[in-house]
Amino acid sequence: MESRGGVPARPPAYEGVWRFTAPAVDVSVPQARHAVRDLLKRQGVPLQDDAVQGLLLIVSELVTNAVRHAALLSPEVAVEVAIGPEWIRVSVEDNHPYRPKALETDAGRTGGRGLLLVREITREAGGVCDVEHTATGGKIIWAALPLRPAPSPAPPAPPAIPSPSA
Known part of the structure; x- marks a missing residue:
């Protein structure tokens, strides 16, 4: 953290865990996506629009997987958003013990590529993703992306200063 005159700088207001x-x-899939989108706006998280869209797609895919594949053993899913000064991490937790793997691309399949998509979006953003077991036997699937603030508009060029006439 940067400091001014020896006083530690305060963390950005958008940091926290929700x-x-x-x-x-x-119905929880679009609700989770909208909740995360609203959180990002409310907290003023400095993300470019394409990064926000990628993050929301990740949330949709992870919640969809939990709903489709874990609901029998996990009637409820948990979504967590953790935001630090340089990264954002989204995770979805369920109580199903199966640890999924990203499937290879198969043009003949119409489904089953959600985790592959999550992995690709995360990789392209320079982030990481993984699956972890919980202490209760379930799993947490997460993706962490670097926070790359939207570029500020370039300041206007200073006006030309006329040279003194001789």
């Missing part, structure tokens, strides 16, 4: 739960049903 967690919410939702039933493992289809």
